[in-house]
Every structure is written in C-alpha cells, then in structure tokens.
Amino acid sequence: MVSFILPPAPTTDVKTTYGQEDLIKRSASNISPPARQLTPVAKLIDVSKCIGCKACEVACLEWNDMRTPVGVNTGVYDNPHDLTPDMFTTMRFTEWVNPESKNLEWLIRKDGCMHCADPGCLKACPAPGAIVQYSNGIVDFDHDKCIGCGYCVKGCPFNIPRISQVDNKAYKCTLCSDRVAVGQGPACAKACPTQAIVFGTKDEMKKHAEGRIKDLQSRGFKNAGLYDPPGVGGTHVMYVLHHNDQPQIYANLPNNPRISPVVELWKGATKYAGLAAMAAFAAIGVIHHLVTGPNKVSEEEERKAEELAGKGKTS
Amino acid sequence: MTAYDVERGDGVHPGQPVKVDRYTAGARVNHWITATCLVLLALSGLALFHPSLFFLTGLFGGGQTTRWIHPWIGVVLFFSFAGLFVRFWRANLWASEDGTWMARLADVLGGREERLPEIGKYNAGQKVVFWSMSVLIVILIASGILIWDQYFAAYSTVETKRFAVLIHALGAVAIICVWIVHVYAAIWVRGTIGAMTRGQVTGGWAWRHHRKWLRELVGGGKKA
Ligand code: HEM
Ligand code: SF4
Numbered sequence: 001m002v003s004f005i006l007p008p009a010p011t012t013d014v015k016t017t018y019g020q021e022d023l024i025k026r027s028a029s030n031i032s033p034p035a036r037q038l039t040p041v042a043k044l045i046d047v048s049k050c051i052g053c054k055a056c057e058v059a060c061l062e063w064n065d066m067r068t069p070v071g072v073n074t075g076v077y078d079n080p081h082d083l084t085p086d087m088f089t090t091m092r093f094t095e096w097v098n099p100e101s102k103n104l105e106w107l108i109r110k111d112g113c114m115h116c117a118d119p120g121c122l123k124a125c126p127a128p129g130a131i132v133q134y135s136n137g138i139v140d141f142d143h144d145k146c147i148g149c150g151y152c153v154k155g156c157p158f159n160i161p162r163i164s165q166v167d168n169k170a171y172k173c174t175l176c177s178d179r180v181a182v183g184q185g186p187a188c189a190k191a192c193p194t195q196a197i198v199f200g201t202k203d204e205m206k207k208h209a210e211g212r213i214k215d216l217q218s219r220g221f222k223n224a225g226l227y228d229p230p231g232v233g234g235t236h237v238m239y240v241l242h243h244n245d246q247p248q249i250y251a252n253l254p255n256n257p258r259i260s261p262v263v264e265l266w267k268g269a270t271k272y273a274g275l276a277a278m279a280a281f282a283a284i285g286v287i288h289h290l291v292t293g294p295n296k297v298s299e300e301e302e303r304k305a306e307e308l309a310g311k312g313k314t315s
Numbered sequence: 316m317t318a319y320d321v322e323r324g325d326g327v328h329p330g331q332p333v334k335v336d337r338y339t340a341g342a343r344v345n346h347w348i349t350a351t352c353l354v355l356l357a358l359s360g361l362a363l364f365h366p367s368l369f370f371l372t373g374l375f376g377g378g379q380t381t382r383w384i385h386p387w388i389g390v391v392l393f394f395s396f397a398g399l400f401v402r403f404w405r406a407n408l409w410a411s412e413d414g415t416w417m418a419r420l421a422d423v424l425g426g427r428e429e430r431l432p433e434i435g436k437y438n439a440g441q442k443v444v445f446w447s448m449s450v451l452i453v454i455l456i457a458s459g460i461l462i463w464d465q466y467f468a469a470y471s472t473v474e475t476k477r478f479a480v481l482i483h484a485l486g487a488v489a490i491i492c493v494w495i496v497h498v499y500a501a502i503w504v505r506g507t508i509g510a511m512t513r514g515q516v517t518g519g520w521a522w523r524h525h526r527k528w529l530r531e532l533v534g535g536g537k538k539a
Contacts (some may be wrong), residue, residue, distance in 0.1 A: 028366035126363040127378050147378030149363060150464035154477050163464060168379060260474070266481040271365050274488035281492045285499035288424065295426040295504045297519040302332045305518025308533050309329040 016181040018134055025133040027125035038136035042202040043175060043186055045110050046212055046240040047250065048221070049196035052077065052091055052108040059191030060089050063176065085164035088112055088173040089188060092251035101220075109239070109250040110188070110197070113160045113173035115139045117233030120259040121172075123267055124155025130170075137202065137236035138177045143169045155267075157232060157257040175236065205238060212240045231258035320406040320435040320528060327532045333518025335529065337510040345398045346511055352392035353494060359385040360487050386463045393456045400449055406436045407446065412527070413439035433527040444497045451490040458483040 022034050061067065066086040071079050077093040089112035096105045119139045122131040130145040131152060141152075141161075148168030152161040161170045176186035184190075185199035192198075198208060209226045216224035225244025228234050239253070247253040324339035338346070359381045362371035375381040412432040416423065416439040422430040423440065437445070461471050461479035471479070501507045506520040521529040 028369060126366070126369065128366060128369055145378075147363075147372070147382045148465075149382050150462070150468065150476075151363075151480070153464070153468075154462075154473060154480055159473055163468070168383070168465065260477050262474075262477040262481055266477070266484055270481065270484050270488075274484065275365060277488055278491050278495070281495040285495060285503075288499075289503055292424070292426050292503075295428075297506050297517060297523050299519075301523045302517060302519030305333045305522040305529065306329070306331060308522070308529065309327050309333040309518055311533070 014182050017183065018136065018181055022134045022136070023132050024135045025119070025122055026129050027122045027131040028128040034135055036135070038134065040135075040137045040202040041175075041180060041200065041236060042137070042205040043115075043189060043197060043199045043237045044205040044209055044240065045237065046196045046198075046209075047107065047109055048212070048216055048224075048240060048242045049194045050091070050108045050110065051194055051196075052093065052106075053193065054079070054091055055191040055193055056110060056188035056197055057087070057089055057091065059187040060173075061087070063179070063187035064088065064174075083111065083160065083162055083172075085162045085166070085169075085171040088171065094249060094251050096249050105242075107250050109253060111160075111251070113139065113175070113237065114158050114232070114257075115173075115175050115236035116157075117235065118259065120155035120157050120232070120263060121152035121161055121170075122155070123259060124151040124263055126151055134177070136180070138175045138180065139236075140174050140177045141170055141172065143167075143171075146170050155259065155263050157254060157259060173237075202236065209238065209240050216240070216242055227253070229254070229257050231256050320408075320410075320437065321531050322402070322406055322436065325436070325528075325532055327518070327529070333521075334515050335518055335521045335532065336514060337516050337521075338514045340514065342399075342402055343511055343514055345395060345402065349392060349395040349399055352388050352395060353490075355388050356385060356392060357487070357491050357494070359388065361491075364484060364487070383465060386459055386465075389456060389459050393452060396448070396452050403437075403445060404449075407442045409439075409442065410435060413442060416440075428523050433530070434525050435531070436525055436528040438524070440496075440500065444493055444500075447493045448490065448497075451486050451493065454486045455483060455490065458486060 018038055022036070022038055023031055024034060025031070068080055068084060068087050071081065073079075074081070078090065080087050080090055083090055089110055092109045092111050094107040094109070096107050097103070098105050115137055116139065117137065119131070119133060122133060122139060125131045126149060127145050127147045130142055130147070131139065132142060133139045146169040148163055148170065150163050150170070152170050153159070153163065161172045163170050176184070176188075179186060186197075189197040189199040198205065200208070206226065206228075213224045213226065221242040223245040224240070224242050227239040227241050227244060227247055239247075239250075241247060241250065241253075243249060246255075248255050324336060324342070326336040328334040328336070358371050359375055361368045362375075362378075362381050363369070363385075369378075372378045372381040375384055412434060415432045416434065419431055422428075423438075458479040460467055462476055462483060464476075501511075504524065506516055510516050518529070521532075
C-alpha cells in the first residue's frame with residue numbers, strides 16, 4: 001500500500017500531534033524557534049488526473065461545516081466562480097488549444113491556498129498571531145485574533161484569502177490542519193476518486209510526483225513537471241502540470257510567484273524609516289527647545305503694539 | 316493694497332496689553348474637531364502600522380473596532396479639514412516676504428525675529444504646514460478609500476491596493492511629521508495656543524510674529 005493512502009480516522013483517544021509550541025512564524029510577532037522540527041507535509045495535486053468532479057469541493061464544505069449559496073451558470077464549468085469566505089477551494093476550468101498538437105485540452109486546476117514556505121499573507125498581517133505557520137509547513141489563520149483589515153489579501157501572491165462580510169474575518173484553506181494534527185489527510189484528498197489529490201510528507205510527495213512526471217513525459221507531455229515555486233520558498237501544496245513551462249495557461253497560475261516588491265517595501269523599509277522619521281522629528285523638537293528656550297514676547301513688544309493700536313482707528 | 320490676509324473676525328482691541336482677535340469661535344471649533352480626528356487617526360493607524368504599536372488598538376476597544384472606525388474618522392477629518400481649507404486658503408497664498416523668511420530659517424529657528432521681514436497673518440512655515448496638510452489629506456483619503464475593503468474592495472485590483480496601502484503608510488508618516496512640527500511650533504512660540512483656545516493673542520505677540528498683519532488690522536483692514 002502506498003504511504004499516501006491514509007489510515008482510517010481514529011475515533012477514540014484522539015491526541016493532537018502538534019500545536020502552538022510548533023510555530024515557526026507568527027504574524028506581527030517575534031517567536032523563538034520551536035524545540036522540535038515536524039516533518040514537512042505537502043498536498044500534491046496532479047492536474048493531469050483531475051476529472052473535475054468537485055468531490056473535493058464538497059468534502060471541503062462538509063469538513064469545514066460551510067454552505068455556499070446556489071450559484072449562477074454563466075456558461076462555464078466553474079462553480080463557484082471564485083473562492084469565497086465559505087469556499088476554500090474551487091476548480092478552475094480552461095479550454096486550451098495546444099498549438100503543437102492542435103488538440104483541445106481541458107485543463108482543470110484546483111485553486112486554493114498554496115501554503116507557501118514564505119507566506120505573503122503572514123508577512124502583511126498586522127495582528128499578532130492572526131496568521132501562523134507550523135514547522136510542518138501549514139499556514140493557518142487564527143480567527144479570534146483577526147481584525148479583518150484585508151492586508152493578507154494584498155500580501156498573497158496567489159490571491160487566496162477572502163474577508164467575510166458577516167464576521168469581518170479572513171478565511172482560506174487550512175490544509176485541514178485539524179485533521180493533520182490527528183494523523184489524517186485533508187478532506188479533499190480523502191474524497192478525490194482518482195487520487196489526483198494526495199497527501200503525505202513533502203519528500204514522499206516529490207517522489208510520487210517524479211513517477212507521475214515520467215509517465216506524462218512518456219505520453220508526449222515533454223514539459224510535464226512539478227510546480228513548487230522557489231520564489232515563495234516552495235509550497236506545501238504542489239501541482240503536477242502537463243505543461244509546467246507555462247503555468248499561466250492553468251487559469252493564470254503565476255509563472256514565478258513571489259511576495260510583491262511593493263508589499264516588501266511597505267512591510268520592510270517603510271516601517272523602519274517611518275518610525276525613525278517620526279522619532280527624529282519629535283527628538284529635534286525637544287532638543288531645539290532645550291537649546292533655544294521658549295520664543296517669548298517681550299514687554300517692549302507689547303508696548304510697541306499698544307503704541308501702534310493707540311494710533312489706529314480700530315476699536 | 317488690499318489686506319488680503321486679514322480674515323473675517325480679525326480685529327484689534329487697544330488696551331494694556333492690546334488684544335487681537337485671531338480666530339472666530341467657528342474657526343476654533345472647526346480646528347479642534349480636525350485636530351481630534353487627526354490624533355485619533357494617527358493612533359488607530361499606527362496601531363496597524365507596526366507590531367510594537369498594536370497595543371494602541373486597546374484605546375479603541377480592540378483590533379476589529381480600530382479597523383472599522385479608522386476610515387470613518389478619516390471621512391470626518393476630510394470634511395472638517397475642508398472647512399478649515401475654505402477659511403484659511405486665501406491667507407496662506409505665497410507672498411514675496413515668504414521667500415526671505417525661508418532663506419533666513421536659521422534666524423527663525425534661533426528666535427531672532429528682528430532679522431526677519433514683517434509677516435502677514437501666516438509665515439512661510441505655517442503656510443508650508445497648511446499646504447502639506449491639504450495635499451496629504453487628499454492623498455490619504457484617496458489611498459484610504461482604495462484600501463477600505465469593507466465597502467470598496469471590489470472597485471480596484473489587488474495590485475492597485477498594494478500601491479495604495481504603501482502610499483497611505485508613507486502619507487501617514489509624512490502627515491504625522493508635519494503635525495509634530497505644527498504642534499511644536501505652537502508650543503515653542505509662547506502665546507500662540509491662546510489663538511486656538513480663546514481666539515485671541517496679545518498685541519505684542521502679533522507685533523513680534525505677524526507685524527504686517529497687525530499693521531493691516533490697525534490700519535483699518537476688514538473688521539469684526
Ligand atoms: C482621510 C481619510 C482616511 C481614510 C479613508 C483612511 C483609511 C484607512 C484604511 C481603510 C486603512 C486600513 C486599515 C483599516 O481598514 O482601518 C488605513 C490604515 C492606516 N491609516 Fe488611514 N485613512 C485615512 C486617514 C489617515 C490619516 C490622516 C492618518 C495619519 C494620521 C492615517 C494613518 C494610517 C496608518 C498609519 C495606517 C496603517 C498603514 C499600515 O498598516 O502600514 N490614515 N487607513
Ligand atoms: S484580515 Fe485578519 S488575517 Fe488578514 S491581515 Fe488582517 S488581521 Fe491578518
């Protein structure tokens with residue numbers, strides 16, 4: 001049995017295998033490194049195997065106890081049309097004509113949080129602890145601490161987080177961190193009938209991907225490859241793409257995602273320069289006052305004014 | 316020459332000392348509403364600006380409240396400042412003596428008023444503060460609305476919002492620095508704060524700092 005087929009869900013004596021003590025990053029906080037390193041995990045989505053059945057969407061709704069309103073058909077298969085605060089994953093369908101083979105290829109990409117090793121959302125978040133990253137690679141939102149500012153949306157290179165209009169908090173895929181903590185895989189992986197979604201350690205998933213890529217290459221997809229973008233330090237959700245040389249054909253999957261330089265500037269130099277500038281202005285004021293003393297009106301000046309006003313006609 | 320920088324409500328009361336009306340009650344109320352908004356905006360904004368200042372959210376009853384109340388205070392600030400702008404813009408137009416005043420900044424900072432030209436209702440420093448505030452408030456409300464996701468998320472792209480939040484943060488730092496200069500000047504130049512509390516300054520204060528304005532007032536410029 002291959003390792004990514006997971007054991008049945010435990011029903012008794014459930015113990016979580018990791019928690020707050022395993023955080024490697026915490027938004028708007030400095031934390032000391034955890035005592036132990038968990039094995040990095042990953043979800044692998046083999047786009048070439050996906051049949052677009054949306055069982056994963058249903059499983060996700062089910063596990064996270066969410067309902068999305070019935071949608072509207074606009075002539076495409078996408079349903080829902082976008083991620084929402086109540087829909088952490090959605091299948092994006094693209095009809096693509098391969099210029100070499102002239103074949104129409106139906107590309108179906110399961111969109112959702114990529115769980116970046118260098119998460120832009122976490123970098124942008126101003127609320128201490130509202131976004132955390134565990135040493136197994138999972139990036140999760142702690143809703144009690146979220147203030148709903150939407151900075152995570154600006155930080156994310158994949159346009160994933162969504163802010164709820166109901167409770168003004170940010171939502172996205174958790175990689176089923178609650179399931180993983182008790183030795184289970186994500187609900188979507190469990191539901192996928194073709195094993196297009198598999199879950200395990202990151203190393204296992206890379207190895208599994210290698211086999212898939214070889215297979216695809218032997219079938220003529222010479223650019224088949226693994227999408228694990230280095231610009232964000234690699235991701236804990238990876239894709240096997242039949243056309244890894246052009247990820248953008250998969251409903252605008254970014255070619256070389258990274259945290260936007262504008263966000264880096266905003267969250268980097270601006271903060272230090274800004275605090276320094278404000279402190280400098282205040283300090284210069286204090287020093288100036290100590291050096292020159294108050295700028296006072298003299299008795300003589302009051303008299304000059306009395307003379308002038310006495311001459312004038314204003315009452 | 317018309318006394319362009321004598322404003323409605325300005326007037327002189329001879330006596331010992333001479334009293335000079337500088338701000339009407341309306342102008343003062345307008346000023347303090349604006350000032351309160353600016354301070355609250357700075358506090359609520361800085362709370363999100365840097366983690367070390369996140370504790371400031373406590374002043375507003377938590378992070379969620381800070382997040383939603385900040386832009387609304389911004390809207391109040393915008394309209395309140397617009398009121399000040401209408402009142403003060405004319406007297407803040409650049410005048411020939413302002414260049415000389417700027418060139419002698421060392422004397423200004425040294426408190427050697429005798430080496431400065433006679434100045435109208437506002438000196439060049441005050442004018443720079445006025446125009447900086449005007450421009451920065453426009454920048455802050457424009458960028459602020461772009462990142463006001465509760466109501467306006469759908470009207471701009473994420474890429475636009477990234478620039479907007481950067482500009483908003485830079486604009487906020489700039490306006491806070493201008494504010495520090497403004498408040499410091501009011502404290503350093505003794506006798507100034509009364510202008511915004513009671514509406515009056517002494518004749519000596521006007522003689523020392525805004526002699527041209529005082530002369531225009533005495534010479535029968537517009538009166539109360
Ligand atoms: C004039 C209208 C203004 C509007 C509509 C506005 C709106 C906003 C919004 C929507 C945010 C994002 C956080 C949130 O949702 O509350 C924000 C952040 C911020 N605002 Fe404003 N604001 C305005 C004026 C100001 C002013 C006058 C200041 C400074 C005194 C200021 C300082 C800040 C700061 C420092 C931040 C945090 C930026 C960061 O996280 O880097 N804002 N503002
Ligand atoms: S919306 Fe919530 S999670 Fe997102 S950046 Fe703001 S506080 Fe952090």
